[in-house]
Amino acid sequence: MARIEFIDVAHTYANGTPAADSDWALQPMTMTWDDGGAYALLGPSGCGKSTLLNIISGLVKPTRGRILFDGRDVTHAPPELRNIAQVFQFPVIYDSLSVRGNLEFPLRNRGWKTAEARRRAEQIAQLLELTADLDRPARGLGADMKQKISLGRGLVRTDVAAVLFDEPLTVIDPHLKWLLRRKLKQIHQELKLSLIYVTHDQTEAMTFADRVVVMSHGRVVQEATPEELFERPAHRFVGYFIGSPGMNFIPAQWREGSAWVGDVPITTQSRADPDAADIAVGVRPERLEARTAAGPNSVPARVLAVRDLGTHAMCTLDVDGARVRARLPDVADAAALTHLFIPPERSALYAVEWRLP
C-alpha cells in the first residue's frame, strides 16, 4: 500500500514544448491518491486517462512533474521497481504455463523459494475462486478467467502498493462482468490495497470506486464520490457525462438578482451571483416533474416526443427554445403536461463551464 502523489505532472506526446492546451495529452495536475483507496478514472476516449494510468505505473515517463510513492520520488523508476501491478484491457497470460505457473511467475522472478511461492499462489487462487483450476493450462480458458489470472499475478506480490486496471472488463461477456465487479469489490475490502481503475463506462466507475476522477481533454474536471458527481456536478462535462441521459442545461438570463427562464424566475441551490448574463439551469431528467398548471419554479414546456421505455417514459420537450429531457413515471403523464417543475434543491446554475456555488 502506498500514498501516491502527483506534483505538477503533465505529459505530451508531441516533440518540443506544447504551445496550446490541446497539445497536452495530460494537462498539468497535482493530486494525491490515498493509501488503500479505490479510485476510478472516468472519461471518453482520448481524455488522457490511460496516459495518467501509464504514468502511475511507470510505462510512460511524464514530460514534466514528480511522482512520489509514500514520499519516495519514483519519477524515474521503471515499473518493476515501483511496486505496482497492472491488469490490461486484453487478458495477458503466459501460454506456456499452467494457472499455478502464471500465479507463481512474478514471485519466481523475484527469487522466492518454491514452497513459499506455492503457498502464496494458492492463497490468492482461493481469494479469486481459481483453486479448482490451478493445474489447468492457462491457454484454453475464457477471457474472464484469464483476467482473474492477470489480477492474481498482481496480487501475489506482497510488496504491491497499488493495482492499476486499464478497462479490464472490455472483452468480458456482459453476464460475467458483474461477477468480476463483485470480486474486485471483495478484494478491495479484504486486502485493502489501493486500486485505480480506468474506464469509459460510468456504471463500472461508480460501482467500483469510492472516489471518481472525471477527465476530459487531458484535464481532471472533478474528483468526488459517486453521489456528489451525480447530485452536484461541478462542471458541465460531469453533468453531461454522468447519468443516463445526462443533465439538462436550460439556457437562462440573470437579471434583477435572479435567474430567469423565459418569464419564470427559477430558484436553485446556487447562491453566488454570476459574472455574465448568460447562464444555464442545470437539472437532471430524473428530477424534473410534470405539471399541468403554472407555479413557482415551473416552466412552460411543449412535448416533442415521448418514448415508452417499458418501466418509465423518456420525454423530449421544448422549453423556451431549448431541448430538454425528462424522465416521467408513465407515458400518460406526458399527455397532460403543460409545465415542468424544477426542484430548487436539485438544480443549480452553471456559467460557461463551471457550476455556481
Add this chain to the structure above:
Amino acid sequence: MSTSRTVNQKAWFMVLPVLVSVAFSAIIPLMTVVNYSVQDILGPDQRVFVGMEWFRTVMRDSELHAALYRQLLFSIAVLVVEIPLGVLVAMAMPRAGWRASLALVLIAMPLLIPWNVVGTIWQIYAREDIGLLGHVLGILGVSYNYAQNSFDAWLTVLVMDVWHWTPLVVLLAYAGLQSIPDVYYQAARIDGASRWAVFRHVQLPRLRGVLLIALLLRFMDSFMIYTEPFVLTGGGPGTATTFLSQYLTQKAVGQFDLGPAAAFSLVYFLIILLCCFVLYNLVRADDHDGAGGQR
C-alpha cells in the same frame, strides 16, 4: 434451391483452365511415373508388367539406403541450425523505422538469387586459389578442400544452405514477433521477468505457429534439395554429398533405370507427403488452441 446450383456451375468454368494446366504439368507426368514404376521397359515397344518388382528391388538397394541416410542427416542438420539461428536474427532486427526496412531488404537478398547461381557463388567462394573464403582459410592455416575432403564438402553444402535459406526463417519469425501485442511485454516487465523469461514465456509460445510453418517449409525443401549441392560438388567427393534426388536422377537419366527410379520417386513422394501431413496437423491444432484461448 435452383439458384444456388447455377452459382456452383459458374464456378467450375472458372476453375477449368487451371485444371487443364495442372493436368498437363503435374498429373499426367505423375501418372507416367506410376506407369514406369510397375513396368520393365526393355525397348521402345517392349514393355513387361512386373507389378511390385521394382519396389522390392529399390527397397533392397544399399546405395539408395546410403543416399537416404545422407539426406535425412542433412535435413536434420539444416533444421537444427536454421530454425534457432533464424529466430535469433529476427529478434536482433530493428522493429520499426528505416532501419527495419533496410534490415529486411538485406536479409532477403540471398532468397532472390537463382539456385544454380547460389551453387556457383559458393563453388568459387570456397576455392583456395580464387575464392575469398578458401584463400583466407588457407592463410589462417586451416586445411580446407571441399573438392577432396568429404567432411569439408558436407560442411560447405550445409553453410551454403544456411546462407541461402535462413533468411526465410528470419522473415517468418520476424512477422511472428511483430504480431505480439505490446501489452505482453509491458505485463512481463511489471512481473519482473528477465530477458530469458520473456523469450521463454512470451515470445516462444506465440511463435509456435510460425515456427511450425518454417519447419514444414524447410524440411520439405531440404529433403528435395538438388540444384545447389549438384552445382557445388557434383555429389562428390565420391558420393559424399550425393543426396536423394541426385541419386534418383542418376539412376533414371544416367543409367536409364527408369523402373526402379520411378518406383522410388513414388516412395519419396509419399514420405514427404506423410511428413507434411503430420506437421500440417500440428499447425492446425496450434491454430485451434490459440483461437479458443483468445475468445
Add this chain to the structure above:
Amino acid sequence: MTFWLKGIGFRRGKEILLHPLDLELRPGVPNVLLGAAGAGKTTLLRLMAGLEVPSEGRILSGASDLTGVPVRRRSVAMVYQQFINYPSMTVFENIASPLRVAGQGEARIRERVREIAEVLRLTPLLARMPSELSGGQQQRTALARALAREADLLLLDEPLANLDYKLREELREELGQVFARQRTTVVYATTEPMEALQLGGVATVLDAGRLLQTGEVAQVFSRPSSLAAARAFSDPPINVLPAVWRGASRLLHLATGTTLPGPHALASRLGDQELSIQVGIRPQQLGLAPKGAGGFALEGIVELAEISGSDTYVHVRHGEHLLVAQVPGVHRLPLESRCTLHADAAGLFGFAADGQPLFAPDR
C-alpha cells in the same frame, strides 16, 4: 417496401442455426432483432442480405422472390459492428462510392453526399481519411455510405457495440431520427433491451436460433409470450421465483417462504386449483421502500450495489435465489449487509411451469 420471410431456416452441416421462422419487415419503423450473443441475429441478417442461402423457406418482397438471389443483385446495405470504411478514400469518397458504382452524375453525387453528411453531422470531416477519425465518426461514415445507397433494405448488426458508453447513447438517439426520415426498411440487431426500447418500432426476440416473439416493442415488453421471452427482453434479467398457488385460500406461496394474497388477475385466471407456477418480478418493481397495500417484503443479503448514474442495481441473495432490483438514485449499500426489498403483488408476472404466460401486470 415490405419484406416477408416465410419458413426461413438455416443449417450448417448437422447444426441448426435458425429454426424455421416467419417474419415481416416493415418500412417506416425500425425492425429490431433482440437476442443474446449467439441467438442467431447475425445469421438472420446475413440471410436477409443474401450473403447466405437459406436451407429452407422463402424471402419475398412485393411480388418478387428473393430467395437465392446473390447479394450483388439485391438492393441492400449493411453496417457492421466493426467500423468498416475504405481506408484509402476520404470520407467524401467513402460516402460517394455506392453512388459512383451506380453511375450517377458528378453534380448529383456531390449534392447527395452533402445532404447525407449534414444529417449525420459529418460535414466538417469530409476531407479526412478514416484513420484520422474517432470511433463514433468512423461509424457515422459507414452509416452515411449505407444510407447513400438508398437501398430497399438497410441492415445494422450491433453498430454501436464498439463505441464508448456515452457515444452509444447519443448515436442511438440520432439513429432513431435518421431512420424515421428514411423510406428504407431498417433492420437493427442488438443485444441490449434498452436499445430496442429506445428505438421503438417492431421488436423480434430471438433465443438459441428460435423466434420467441414479435410485435410492437412496448407490447412485447409488457406482455411476454413466454418466460424465455421475458428473460431475453430484460436487462438486468427478470427475477424468477418458484411459487405455489393455493386457490382455496387465494394465497400465493413463494418458494422462499413469503406468502401473499394473490393478485386479482391470477385469482380470476386460476380459480380454486392448486398449481406450481413461476413468478416473475422485474428489477424495476423491486424497491427499498414499502409499497403500501398489496406490497410484500423479501429479505436478503446484499451481494453488490451497481451504480449507473441515475439508478442503483442492488443484487440481493434471498434464500438460494439471487434477486436484482433497480432502484432510482445513488445508494451505497455495503457488501454482506442485510437488505429488505419491497414489491407490489399487482406488478408480478406469472408463468406456468412450461413457461407459458399466466398473468401480467395491468398496463
